[in-house]
Amino acid sequence: xxxxxxxxxxxYEARAYRALLNTGPTTAKELSRASDVPMGRIYDVLNSxxxxxxVRSQTASRPKKYVAxxxxxxxxxxxxxxxxxxxxxxxxxxxxVDDLSDELDAAxxxxxxxxxxxxxPDETIDLLLERLAAADDHIVMxxxxxxxxxxxxxxxxxxxxxxxxxxxxxxxxxLLMTREMVGSLxxxxxxxxxxxxxxxxxxxxxxxxxxxxxxxxxxGVEVCIQVPNPLSSGEAFGMIDLKDPEFAAxxxxxFVPRWDEAEPLEF
Numbered sequence: 001x002x003x004x005x006x007x008x009x010x011x012y013e014a015r016a017y018r019a020l021l022n023t024g025p026t027t028a029k030e031l032s033r034a035s036d037v038p039m040g041r042i043y044d045v046l047n048s049x050x051x052x053x054x055v056r057s058q059t060a061s062r063p064k065k066y067v068a069x070x071x072x073x074x075x076x077x078x079x080x081x082x083x084x085x086x087x088x089x090x091x092x093x094x095x096x097v098d099d100l101s102d103e104l105d106a107a108x109x110x111x112x113x114x115x116x117x118x119x120x121p122d123e124t125i126d127l128l129l130e131r132l133a134a135a136d137d138h139i140v141m142x143x144x145x146x147x148x149x150x151x152x153x154x155x156x157x158x159x160x161x162x163x164x165x166x167x168x169x170x171x172x173x174x175l176l177m178t179r180e181m182v183g184s185l186x187x188x189x190x191x192x193x194x195x196x197x198x199x200x201x202x203x204x205x206x207x208x209x210x211x212x213x214x215x216x217x218x219x220g221v222e223v224c225i226q227v228p229n230p231l232s233s234g235e236a237f238g239m240i241d242l243k244d245p246e247f248a249a250x251x252x253x254x255f256v257p258r259w260d261e262a263e264p265l266e267f
Contacts, residue, residue: 004018004078007075007079007081007082008081010045012037012045013045013048013049013052015035015036016031016042016046017054017068017074018035019035020035025058025065025067026065027063027064027065028043028046028063028064028066029042029063031066046066053069053074054068054069054074054077055067055068113242113243115241115243117240118238118241119237119238123238124238124239125158127241128159128216128224128239129158129159129162131218131241132159132163132216132218135166135171135218136170136219137170137171137172137219137220138171138172138217138220139163139166139171139172139173139174139216139217139218139219140176140216140252140255141163141174141175141176142177142214142216142255143177143178143214144181144211144213145180145214152184152186153186154186156184156185156186156189157186163175163203164197167197167200167202167203172202173202173203173204174204174259175203175205175206176206176207176208176211176258176259177206177207177265178209178211179207193265198266204264205264205265206259206262206264207263207265208258208261208263210258211258213225215251217248217251217255221243221248222243223242223248224239224240224241224242225239225240226239227239227240
């Protein structure tokens with residue numbers, strides 16, 4: 001059940017405000033009895049909810065009287081306070097992330113061979129997006145067949161957004177696709193390519209129907225290979241991510257002739 005405490009009030013503050021709604025204008029002593037807030041705490045509680053702008057006081061009367069602000073107004077004020085608090089927290093966390101990014105990026109990367117794997121459509125996409133986000137220099141992306149278990153319209157827009165982020169941080173992108181894969185992309189991706197990306201020197205897209213399989217080479221040292229499902233033709237089973245400069249160089253060597261034979265993509 002929703003509670004005023006969910007919006008930041010203490011138990012005593014919530015009790016005092018609710019009691020004021022029932023009593024109407026009243027003194028601190030009367031409110032203490034009506035709300036079961038101890039007399040020794042009632043003035044602190046009233047000062048607190050007055051700072052929240054939930055009560056108004058009649059200072060001219062002796063003893064001083066208090067009245068509750070209407071619930072709709074009071075709740076709006078509490079909500080605004082919470083939103084402001086969350087925005088401040090978000091700014092604080094963003095600053096922490098910026099500081100930590102600089103600190104952690106200063107560490108020397110581990111150059112040992114390493115591999116990991118993802119199984120399932122969601123896990124595969126998550127791994128791909130993670131590795132695209134990690135690129136510092138160059139991305140080679142080869143996409144042969146649209147996987148039927150994915151919503152290619154949505155996936156293409158998500159991948160395209162990550163590629164644009166990579167371009168913005170200085171990463172060049174070479175993208176090789178079959179015409180079938182081009183046809184599976186969303187209209188929003190095509191429009192973005194026509195209007196903006198096609199003119200960029202660091203973003204090159206070509207088509208070649210003489211390619212099979214889908215893989216990505218990250219910074220010349222890491223390869224993400226889409227693994228087909230052996231029991232279902234055309235369906236992706238998962239993805240293997242292998243960090244091995246020698247293997248990446250061999251894969252790139254196989255990629256170059258098909259890239260050279262490919263045609264630039266034009267809409």
